[in-house]
Amino acid sequence: MSLAISAPVGDKNRITIADKKGQKFKPVANKPEDVKMVQLFLIANGYKVPLDGKASAAMIKAIRAFQKSACGFKKPDGIIDPGGKSWKAGFGKLKAKHEANLKELANRVEITENGKVKHITIKEFEKRQAEMLRKFSNRADGLIGQAECWEDFAKDAEKTMQGADGFMMQMTEFTVRWANKTAEPPWNAILNARSEAKFLKSLTTHSKPNWEKISAQETKAVKAHNAGKKAFKKYIDARIGTAGAFAGSLEIVRDTSFTVVEVYVTAQIVIQSKGKIKPYEAQILAATSVEGIKSSAGQVGEVLAGNNVTFEGAAKKVALDMFFAGAGAAITGKLGPAMAKKFAGDFSVQLFSKLGTNKIPKEAIDKLITNFLKSGAGQAYMENMAKETFMLLKTGIEKGKVTGKDFQDAFFKAATAGLLKGGIGKSISKFNSERPMRTSLVVGKLVHSKYLKGAPDMLRKLYPDEDNLTKILVKHGPDIAQNISEKISGKVTETAVLKTVDMASGTENEKQLGKMYEAELRKSKALHDELDALMKSEVGKYYKKLEKAK
Template sequence: MAGSSLTAPVGLSPRESQGKPVKNKAADVMLVRAMLSANGIGPMGESKKMDSGLLKSLKTFQKNIGFKNPDQVVDPGGKTEKALKPKFEAQKREAAKVVMVEVKYRGKILQLTEKDHEKMVKEVFAKLDGYMTSLIKNHKSCIDTHQDYLDTAMLKDGVMNAVAQAIIITAGSVNMPDMKIISRSIKATGGLERAIASKDLSKLDKALPEAEAAINAFNAEIQRFLKDFTGSAQTTATVLTITSATCFAVVGALAAPVLVTGAGMSATAAAVTSGASVGVLQSASQELGKHASGMKVTVWGSVQSIVIDGTIGGLTAGIGNKIPLKFCDKMGKAMASKLGSKVAFMSSAQLEKFIANYLAGSGQEVIKGAIGESIKLVGIWMKKGKIPSEKDFDAAVESILYSALLGGMVKNLGGFQKKWAYKNKDMLTGTILPDRFSKLAKSNTIPKTLQAKLWADVMNKVSNEGLKAGHHEIYARATGKESEKQLTDMAAKALLKDKSLQKVIDREMLKAMKKHGIEAK
């Protein structure tokens, strides 16, 4: 805190009362502010310069202590300073009793009371708890997945499974996960766990970014391995022409990697599912083989073959590898009728085609997820003794897909629709109309009121055409995965390039100029 005594007069300069010249030194000004604040005058701010607010506060305080004619000056050892000091000194004594804790967090040095420090630590760790728990679980899941493959290689799952895995890895030139990446993730996860246990913000500040980078790298490496392994497994299965009666050990070895990659299952869940009955595994391998070899199969046909004896979901991961286009078209039609009111700038036919193309293209993961969740429902129904129909299955997919599209693709299209309405108007009045006017008018110097009328006349004729140009671009070129901003940017570029719209603007601009008596070139 500041010193306790002034070194020179502070206040109104030049002073109107008798005394030494007012200096208003920075340290003295700050001390006066602190004294006034301690006496309940303020808030005073932290400026080192004298200002009107400080002078007004001095006048108020001097009136409070009996000055008939406040001079707004504080002299060292004078009446005003003596009146200010008692509460200021008392405040300093109280502050000295408070133990402060210095914390380095996010690159800043913070001075906190013990109470505030405890509160901050509690709040930070509480807010980050869920995220940090997920990070650690991610690491452990990757460790479990890697260990499954190591266990198989070490004959813990039987000689035939070890041989099958070796064939798949060798045939596809598949590299096992990088041990350096795994070691970094293990070390960083341990550091994060220790930081969480310590409740030390400085340790967390260092450990969390390191854990994020290392665990994400480990996850990416495991996904790379699973993708390579699964691709090689499918190729190997096709080459070996695996059936339900031949080389079943190889089929068993293929099941887990396909599940982990295709469904995003944890290694533990995959291992449990892989331990299901021989009949179910054989059926699953045949269906996955059909998809891998490009045979024409329906989604429902695969579901019927795989959901045996009430088995739920897991074994169906590979069904989504090749979603039949007819199924995407069917879902597109169903979704268009439900979501049409949310995307008003597209006709029902346009929206139907757009959704079908999206599901067959960039939306593959969305439809795979909907199918996977629906298959779980089918399994539950069968356990309860109900035999679902294809219609029941499609209805379940539609319901899940509706929620997914409503919160993703349709939300972005709806947001774009609103943003584009504003952007279209801004581009026309702010850029395009002024530019066309400068090229058509003999003189660009016209009153602003006349300019506003001119813009309004032209906008009434071309605004909808501008909107349509952007809408057509989105319908023709968007994939469905774009954000609101990306969609709006696409529409804006199309507006600037639209030559036919430019001709309409020029025609309407010339009409408006003639109406208001503006001479053309």
């Protein structure tokens, strides 16, 4: 936008005379664009005039007022000439106003809201955009969470089918699928729902979101979710309906528990309560309900087998089984920070005492077991141990001979023994025993790549006789590498161990921990500094011998 007028604007009846002899004024044209510029000129200088491009009497009056005030004209003529005194007197404020407007416009964004075009500040736009991204992101998280619940349930069903939960559970799963083909997990619908939801989530992470894509993908993700929900409901109805039919006719259900149903019920309780029921509370409800179904089916089996079962006795048996299942889940779910910390501490002390020499720091064991307890695998392990311990002590608890402390001691003892013999205890023990070998391997490779492939400047400056230096590195390189490996300080390796466990989830095996440890060693500045110092010292010993021989 050019801040200028092409011709005079204002009163067409000019009353003034030119300052210079022979000078002639251009005629007043009042071109609409010029009039608008003069109106902007007047507004910038504090006069209220409409911005309509019309040279009205009110506008001309404002020009005269400006000329009298700003220019000191005794007889203002009501005309603004291009580059004239009046124009020059007020141009500074017009320019300042224009620049302020440009700055304001640079800070604004044009949007369409409810069919209307609006201008809002960039800050407001970014705020709205962030809110919309959160909305779509939360929507995606909800869809992903539901799809993953379906997937976890289906995975558990497949594990059961493979015998992971015992022969009886495997037979139950096989029989349900054999009797009803729709009891097969709807993998295509589940995985498609998860995939579309994750793609929606990925679109919300871009710094410059494509809203058309996001909107279209949300529609696609919701459609896939609804298809998955329908397929999964059909699958669940088929499983529970078929299993329920067995409860009244087949003894195979006797003494089995529908673990996969418990997982599904737990997830549904959490989702349907919209966060009002905590996961461990949902687990208690689900465990109690499923145990009731299992126990009831067992009592039906007793009746069908012709055994003497009374209504009162059956009801009591079902009630007690439900109580113990719920109590076992409750104890696991309420394994709060204090109990978890105590268990982790006891476990760390026992494992640390079994590691022998050259132990990793106890702090590392504490972190690994704490991370394990927080993981899904850790929670599942502790839950199973709690249930098994509770069921083993059930008779004593019924008779009041087992206290809460007795249960806790038995639970901790069983859980600790299991972890020490396998799982995380085995992984940590093997990792600890293999650590010196892994340290030597990393140090050997670093020494070879940093020093033995060619003498670095660091060594040349200290030992200028290049022939002797080359002889030393070629002939004694392997021995030097071995000596250095044995002299690496424990502090360097312990620091690498602690950095490794900081990144670990607690579910890694010894090979995974070993690779993570090697990676930390390779990028350790402390190790590289120590290598430089040790290399200088080791090479120096051989160098002195060669100098003396000369």
